[in-house]
Amino acid sequence: MNLLRDINPVTRILGLILLTTPLLLSVDVVSAGVALAFTVLVAPFCGVSWGRLLRRGWPILLAAPLAAIPMALYGRPEGETYAQFLFAHVTDNSLQLAAAIFVRVLAVGLPVIVLSADVDPTDLGDGLAQVLRLPERFVLGAVAAARLVSLFRDDLDSMRRARRARGIADQGRIRYFLTLAFGLLVLSLRRGAKLATAMEARSFNRVAEHGRTWARESSLSARDWIVMAVCLVVSVASIGIAVAVGSFRFLGVA
Amino acid sequence: MAPLVEARGLGWRHASRIHPALTGIDLIVQRGERILLTGDSGAGKSTLLAALAGLLGDEEDGDQAGTLTVRGTVGMVLQDPDSQVISSRIGDDVAFGCENLRVPRDEIWPRVRRALNLVGLDLPLDHPTRYLSGGQKQRLALAGVIAMGAELILLDEPTANLDPAGQTEIVEAVEAVVAETGAALIVVEHRPHLWRAMMDRFLRLESGTTGTAGTAGGSGGGGSARLVETTADDLPSLPVLPAAPGVPAGTRSLVEARELQTIWGPPRTLDLPAGCSTVLTGPNGAGKSTLALTLAGLLPPEGGRLHYAEDLRQGLRKAPHAWTSRQLADRIGYVFQDPEHQFVARTVGEEMAVSGGDPDRIDELMTRLRLAHLAEANPFTLSGGEKRRLSVATALVNAPTLVVLDEPTFGQDPGTFTELVGLVRQLTADGVTVLSITHDEAYRHALGDHEVVIR
Amino acid sequence: MTTDSSRASWRVIDIIIASVLGVACGLIFWLWNSIGYAWFTAMDALTPGFGGLAVGIWLIGGVIGGLVIRKPGAALFVELLAAIVSALLGNQWGIETMYSGLAQGLGAELVFAAFGYRRFTLPVAMLAGVGAAVGAFILELFTSANLAKSLTFNSIYLTCLVISGAILAGLLGHWLVRALAATGALDRFAAGRKRV
Numbered sequence: 001m002n003l004l005r006d007i008n009p010v011t012r013i014l015g016l017i018l019l020t021t022p023l024l025l026s027v028d029v030v031s032a033g034v035a036l037a038f039t040v041l042v043a044p045f046c047g048v049s050w051g052r053l054l055r056r057g058w059p060i061l062l063a064a065p066l067a068a069i070p071m072a073l074y075g076r077p078e079g080e081t082y083a084q085f086l087f088a089h090v091t092d093n094s095l096q097l098a099a100a101i102f103v104r105v106l107a108v109g110l111p112v113i114v115l116s117a118d119v120d121p122t123d124l125g126d127g128l129a130q131v132l133r134l135p136e137r138f139v140l141g142a143v144a145a146a147r148l149v150s151l152f153r154d155d156l157d158s159m160r161r162a163r164r165a166r167g168i169a170d171q172g173r174i175r176y177f178l179t180l181a182f183g184l185l186v187l188s189l190r191r192g193a194k195l196a197t198a199m200e201a202r203s204f205n206r207v208a209e210h211g212r213t214w215a216r217e218s219s220l221s222a223r224d225w226i227v228m229a230v231c232l233v234v235s236v237a238s239i240g241i242a243v244a245v246g247s248f249r250f251l252g253v254a
Numbered sequence: 255m256a257p258l259v260e261a262r263g264l265g266w267r268h269a270s271r272i273h274p275a276l277t278g279i280d281l282i283v284q285r286g287e288r289i290l291l292t293g294d295s296g297a298g299k300s301t302l303l304a305a306l307a308g309l310l311g312d313e314e315d316g317d318q319a320g321t322l323t324v325r326g327t328v329g330m331v332l333q334d335p336d337s338q339v340i341s342s343r344i345g346d347d348v349a350f351g352c353e354n355l356r357v358p359r360d361e362i363w364p365r366v367r368r369a370l371n372l373v374g375l376d377l378p379l380d381h382p383t384r385y386l387s388g389g390q391k392q393r394l395a396l397a398g399v400i401a402m403g404a405e406l407i408l409l410d411e412p413t414a415n416l417d418p419a420g421q422t423e424i425v426e427a428v429e430a431v432v433a434e435t436g437a438a439l440i441v442v443e444h445r446p447h448l449w450r451a452m453m454d455r456f457l458r459l460e461s462g463t464t465g466t467a468g469t470a471g472g473s474g475g476g477g478s479a480r481l482v483e484t485t486a487d488d489l490p491s492l493p494v495l496p497a498a499p500g501v502p503a504g505t506r507s508l509v510e511a512r513e514l515q516t517i518w519g520p521p522r523t524l525d526l527p528a529g530c531s532t533v534l535t536g537p538n539g540a541g542k543s544t545l546a547l548t549l550a551g552l553l554p555p556e557g558g559r560l561h562y563a564e565d566l567r568q569g570l571r572k573a574p575h576a577w578t579s580r581q582l583a584d585r586i587g588y589v590f591q592d593p594e595h596q597f598v599a600r601t602v603g604e605e606m607a608v609s610g611g612d613p614d615r616i617d618e619l620m621t622r623l624r625l626a627h628l629a630e631a632n633p634f635t636l637s638g639g640e641k642r643r644l645s646v647a648t649a650l651v652n653a654p655t656l657v658v659l660d661e662p663t664f665g666q667d668p669g670t671f672t673e674l675v676g677l678v679r680q681l682t683a684d685g686v687t688v689l690s691i692t693h694d695e696a697y698r699h700a701l702g703d704h705e706v707v708i709r
Numbered sequence: 710m711t712t713d714s715s716r717a718s719w720r721v722i723d724i725i726i727a728s729v730l731g732v733a734c735g736l737i738f739w740l741w742n743s744i745g746y747a748w749f750t751a752m753d754a755l756t757p758g759f760g761g762l763a764v765g766i767w768l769i770g771g772v773i774g775g776l777v778i779r780k781p782g783a784a785l786f787v788e789l790l791a792a793i794v795s796a797l798l799g800n801q802w803g804i805e806t807m808y809s810g811l812a813q814g815l816g817a818e819l820v821f822a823a824f825g826y827r828r829f830t831l832p833v834a835m836l837a838g839v840g841a842a843v844g845a846f847i848l849e850l851f852t853s854a855n856l857a858k859s860l861t862f863n864s865i866y867l868t869c870l871v872i873s874g875a876i877l878a879g880l881l882g883h884w885l886v887r888a889l890a891a892t893g894a895l896d897r898f899a900a901g902r903k904r905v
Contacts, residue, residue, distance in 0.1 A: 167583025
């Protein structure tokens with residue numbers, strides 16, 4: 001069963017924003033924990049099994065401790081001190097914040113796995129332009145350019161091999177990186193110029209004067225609104241529960 | 255009835271150049287006329303087409319002289335198949351132009367289906383564009399043009415980046431399209447023999463002076479281009495080159511591959527005879543590049559045996575893919591399909607010196623490849639032919655024993671072609687072993703001492 | 710003589726090149742990650758803010774966008790697109806990526822706007838890098854909860870960010886655009902024609 005089937009690509013983004021942004025208001029275990037629990041419980045109903053959540057979510061599982069450690073070391077020192085060296089103070093407060101941020105990183109990151117799906121860039125572009133009414137030409141430009149990513153990756157492979165073939169791949173990493181970055185920028189400008197000509201050859205330049213029609217309609221259905229409403233309710237409720245229980249900490253400072 | 259295109263005294267100068275690309279062009283095109291436009295590289299053919307398509311830009315980009323009236327929708331198909339694909343699904347790609355012209359939604363999809371039918375692309379509308387071959391991509395662009403209802407179809411060297419199969423595909427598609435829609439047609443081409451049969455008129459754009467040294471403005475000095483009416487018999491023909499002499503009896507193998515397993519394709523068995531030119535041919539997607547990269551030590555093999563003669567290994571025991579970059583450059587040179595992938599320096603001179611070669615050899619190579627006068631120029635500002643020569647020169651700097659070229663004639667004009675063939679012949683005369691990946695029939699004929707066919 | 714309004718409006722070439730630059734910068738961020746990520750992650754997690762020194766590369770999209778296109782919104786658009794593309798490539802897309810792109814791009818954008826979109830010299834580029842760095846810092850007060858960290862940490866982090874932004878985004882960005890102009894690839898832009 002997939003409750004998220006057939007929703008507009010835009011709903012996926014808006015839902016993500018609604019579900020996770022309010023959580024940023026507080027650094028506490030309760031608000032983050034409630035939201036995280038919801039995400040994990042609902043995931044299998046949205047086509048993402050727990051196994052898949054773990055497999056796809058490993059960057060987030062890695063990011064959580066990486067966010068917690070600096071917090072534990074450098075969070076505002078309050079309460080009992082457990083360890084101290086140079087600028088680092090491991091205290092009651094910093095440990096509490098570290099635990100909270102650990103859970104929050106998961107709460108903010110894992111919904112991405114659930115809400116993401118293989119979205120066609122053209123469909124996403126349709127949604128951004130027709131539903132969110134973002135500037136048409138920019139959306140279309142971004143979608144067309146996104147298609148070039150795989151071509152650029154091939155270019156990068158070719159450039160790396162070329163440097164190896166010419167005897168200059170053994171040099172310093174920074175220098176190597178810079179020549180690759182530069183080469184990539186030149187190639188991108190070339191491809192971009194050709195793409196612009198190709199798009200103008202299909203009358204893209206007329207869009208500025210008199211707009212355009214859309215071959216595929218993109219709109220929001222009842223399901224889209226429900227998904228977004230649920231996301232908002234969950235995040236607000238998470239914060240509400242934290243406030244009620246007394247663990248709410250505004251931006252981690254209060 | 256008023257002509258479709260009327261140009262009188264048309265001229266155009268790019269803002270960043272000193273000399274105009276076009277001056278004093280007079281041209282009248284009637285509805286349904288089919289014109290083949292030939293001319294030297296850099297003479298301004300692409301600029302003329304861009305002018306007809308209304309793509310030259312505004313006053314920020316340059317100055318226009320004379321008048322140009324176009325009475326109808328114009329569509330253009332460009333040279334590079336990859337750069338013209340706009341959407342990830344073929345239906346959406348064809349619909350793109352219609353959307354921009356404000357065609358109502360219920361009219362768009364019938365037009366899309368008709369256009370795809372006309373060009374012979376019998377694929378579902380959501381077929382991914384990235385799985386299309388070069389020829390299919392060109393036909394897709396053509397479909398996009400027809401769906402817009404173009405009354406004038408312009409094609410700028412449509413076959414330059416295609417293999418022979420793709421070339422036939424696009425020519426047939428254009429023929430079908432023009433017959434059905436009655437649109438006028440202007441094709442710019444270096445392979446005029448493909449289009450001869452269907453054309454009514456033949457024009458040639460002659461530059462006023464021959465191209466001079468490449469500076470920031472690129473090759474092609476000043477002087478006005480003239481549009482000259484010519485006939486079907488006066489078309490530039492392919493250069494006739496002597497056939498390859500074949501491999502002399504008893505030649506040893508420089509490289510032996512036995513059941514070599516690369517990361518793509520079945521195991522291969524082949525030999526590269528020393529001091530000869532071998533061509534590697536086969537259909538697109540068969541794995542020619544992967545094989546060449548593996549033989550050149552740029553990709554690790556997955557299995558099988560790969561043996562290199564001592565004069566290639568020069569004392570090294572490990573396999574080439576484990577050699578360091580410097581060791582590799584001293585033994586095997588690789589010329590990539592896109593020269594720009596290889597450039598790392600700011601001037602041509604620095605480019606040659608970057609791998610630490612002998613200065614005398616650098617000078618000699620630059621003179622031999624006619625790059626000496628470009629020593630201070632930025633590599634990216636060179637013309638196509640000059641870039642190709644530079645990429646070959648940099649591969650030769652460390653005096654490698656084996657040189658591999660990946661589609662060296664791709665997208666090049668006939669002049670550069672002859673030059674390249676001469677260059678490779680000279681290399682084999684000097685004892686260097688050469689391997690070329692190519693689908694160019696003429697190249698095969700002239701340089702196919704030994705041929706390896708891949709399926 | 711181009712009027713002010715035509716200067717501010719975007720041509721098709723502007724939009725497409727900005728889009729392509731955004732994608733290319735995203736790839737460059739991703740490359741930088743794969744080359745230096747382990748080192749940076751360690752520095753970032755353990756030191757009191759010195760990880761900020763490596764962040765500058767991720768701010769370069771806005772600088773390059775503003776220097777090449779020279780129109781309102783260019784820095785913001787390019788940085789936003791670059792952030793999204795690099796995150797998608799690294800399978801780490803999230804809402805924070807979008808916010809980072811917006812904050813960093815906006816920081817650079819405001820600097821270019823402060824100069825009326827008329828000056829694109831090296832100091833302006835470095836200031837734009839600083840602007841992007843400040844944008845990143847402000848955002849992370851919320852998203853990384855840096856507001857809850859000690860004053861020492863935040864002072865060091867901000868200083869490192871600003872230095873990195875000025876050099877790895879501003880200085881490097883300016884140098885890259887000049888080098889690009891020399892290749893002739895920017896011929897249709899003012900950046901490629903005049904010396905500013």
